[in-house]
Every structure is written in structure tokens, then in C-alpha cells.
Amino acid sequence: MQGAVFDLDGVITDTARYHFAAWCQLAKEKLGLDLPAKFEIELKGVSRIDSLKKILEYGNMLDKYSDEQIQDLAAEKNGYYLKAIEDLSEKDILPGIPELIDQLKEHNVKMSLASASKNAPAILKKLGLFDAFDAIADPSKVEHGKPAPDIFLAGAAAVDLKPSECVGVEDAVAGVQAIKDAGMTAVAVGDAAELGKADTVVPTTADFSYDLFEKTFEKAHK
Missing domain, CATH: 3.40.50.1000 (HAD superfamily/HAD-like)
Structure with a gap:
């Protein structure tokens, strides 16, 4: 080795708990979705964009957002996350x-x-x-x-x-x-x-x- x-x-x-909390905040505020706690496992180890696509698929709304909108939503989630880990x-x-x-x-x-x-x-x-x-x-x-x-x-x-x-x-x-x-x-x-x-x-x-x-x-x- x-x-x-x-x-x-x-x-x-x-930091996984901070990631999921940020995704839950975005889903609730921007998509009108409540993510179940068990959904966290679906996002574990997955990139930001792929995580967002999984959430949109869960809400049957993947086809409602353009690539540009997906990038914007992902950036917004990252803002929530960065605020949460300020004291790390x-x-x-x-x-x-x-x-x-x-x-x-x-x-x-x-x-x-x-x-x-x-x-x-x-x-x-x-x-x-x-x-x-x-x-x-x-x-x-x-x-x-x-x-x-x-x-x-x-x-x-x-x-x-x-x-x-x-x-x-x-x-x-x-x-x-x-x-x-x-x-x-x-x-x-x-x-x-x-x-x-x-x-x-x-x-x-x-x-x-x-x-x-x-x-x-x-x-x-x-």
C-alpha cells in the first residue's frame, strides 16, 4: 500500500447531516416537497447536481426544470449548506x-x-x-x-x-x-x-x- x-x-x-438539512430546506421552500428521513441514504456520496435530480425525480418534477434552473437550485442549496457549516x-x-x-x-x-x-x-x-x-x-x-x-x-x-x-x-x-x-x-x-x-x-x-x-x-x- x-x-x-x-x-x-x-x-x-x-457533514452529511448538514447536507441533508440543506436539501430538505431547499425542497420545502423551493419545490414544495417534504423529504422523508430515509431519503438521506439516496443522496449519500452523490454529487450536488445528481442529488438534486434524485430529489426532482422523487417529486415527479425533473422535466419541469431546465439545466440552468437546476444549476441555480443547486447553488442555492450550497448556500444553505455553507451557512450551516460556518462553525466547523x-x-x-x-x-x-x-x-x-x-x-x-x-x-x-x-x-x-x-x-x-x-x-x-x-x-x-x-x-x-x-x-x-x-x-x-x-x-x-x-x-x-x-x-x-x-x-x-x-x-x-x-x-x-x-x-x-x-x-x-x-x-x-x-x-x-x-x-x-x-x-x-x-x-x-x-x-x-x-x-x-x-x-x-x-x-x-x-x-x-x-x-x-x-x-x-x-x-x-x-
């Missing part, structure tokens, strides 16, 4: 992540971020982790969002590694699919039944460690 390519939301910090700080880093980063650095493992969020650099700065990563893949420069592998392929390329030399880290079904289709070893956090395509699944980020990543990588490459 020479590289670790990380998702952001649900892996490094938990180091205390919002998930358990075990600072220790994991230190361990990976000790073993000279390159780290990159492969998030669907265009706000990822700003979020890392709020968390005090911007300088911890060797590279951040730009989601605006990949053709397809998760579950397509594009963003993870970009994450590996950003640190000059082959996908087969990297472990990908995710908490979403779409993200795990992207990791596997990129040709990477997948470590996931969350529900093992839901994330069964990953090579290893742990219940919390506190269970992450260099040893876990390395053993998972070695097993996957036997």
Missing part, C-alpha cells in the same frame, strides 16, 4: 482520523482526497487538515460522479500512483462501488451488510489504523 484515497463526508468529518472546526473531525493520518505519514503513505464535494478544500481548512493531504482531486474535472470510479482514479493520479497501489476509504455504497471499479482495495465504515462489497468494513472511524489498511491491502492482493 503506497496510497490512501479518502472520501470526506462520513469518513473524515460528518477541529472538534468535528471524526474519532481516530488524526491518529490514522499520523500513522500513514509515519509509513510514507501518500494521502489524497476523492470527495464529490466542491467544498472539500474549504472544509479541510476548517478542520485544520488541509496540509495533511498530499492532493485533493477536483470533482469538477471528472466526467462522472460516484458510483463511477472517476474521482478515485483522479485521487490516485493526483499522488502519482496506480489505483492498484492504493486503498480507498468510504462510508457510502456508491463510494465503495467507485473504489472497486477503480481497481482499488476498499475499506469502509458503517453497516457491514450495506457495504458488503468493501474488502473490510468497520463500525466506526475509531477502528481505522495503518495496520488495518495494510492487512486489508495485503489480503486483497494475495
Whole structure:
């Protein structure tokens, strides 16, 4: 294992609740829709535009909005989200992540971020982790969002590694699919039944460690 390519939301910090709250606000105020709590899983790991299209499909109104209107609505949702995360700080880093980063650095493992969020650099700065990563893949420069592998392929390329030399880290079904289709070893956090395509699944980020990543990588490459 020479590289670790990380998702952001649900892996490094938990901003998913802010995303969904922003989507619910937009749906209610602009679309007249009440999103059920269970709909959050549909948006996990999915890009902003694709998330909005899923919401519009849910409300049977996808054909009522032009591409330009969809872009405007997505931008409005992002405004709600950015306001919600204004106070994000180091205390919002998930358990075990600072220790994991230190361990990976000790073993000279390159780290990159492969998030669907265009706000990822700003979020890392709020968390005090911007300088911890060797590279951040730009989601605006990949053709397809998760579950397509594009963003993870970009994450590996950003640190000059082959996908087969990297472990990908995710908490979403779409993200795990992207990791596997990129040709990477997948470590996931969350529900093992839901994330069964990953090579290893742990219940919390506190269970992450260099040893876990390395053993998972070695097993996957036997």
C-alpha cells in the first residue's frame, strides 16, 4: 500500500447531516416537497447536481426544470449548506482520523482526497487538515460522479500512483462501488451488510489504523 484515497463526508468529518438539512430546506421552500428521513441514504456520496435530480425525480418534477434552473437550485442549496457549516472546526473531525493520518505519514503513505464535494478544500481548512493531504482531486474535472470510479482514479493520479497501489476509504455504497471499479482495495465504515462489497468494513472511524489498511491491502492482493 503506497496510497490512501479518502472520501470526506462520513469518513473524515460528518457533514452529511448538514447536507441533508440543506436539501430538505431547499425542497420545502423551493419545490414544495417534504423529504422523508430515509431519503438521506439516496443522496449519500452523490454529487450536488445528481442529488438534486434524485430529489426532482422523487417529486415527479425533473422535466419541469431546465439545466440552468437546476444549476441555480443547486447553488442555492450550497448556500444553505455553507451557512450551516460556518462553525466547523477541529472538534468535528471524526474519532481516530488524526491518529490514522499520523500513522500513514509515519509509513510514507501518500494521502489524497476523492470527495464529490466542491467544498472539500474549504472544509479541510476548517478542520485544520488541509496540509495533511498530499492532493485533493477536483470533482469538477471528472466526467462522472460516484458510483463511477472517476474521482478515485483522479485521487490516485493526483499522488502519482496506480489505483492498484492504493486503498480507498468510504462510508457510502456508491463510494465503495467507485473504489472497486477503480481497481482499488476498499475499506469502509458503517453497516457491514450495506457495504458488503468493501474488502473490510468497520463500525466506526475509531477502528481505522495503518495496520488495518495494510492487512486489508495485503489480503486483497494475495
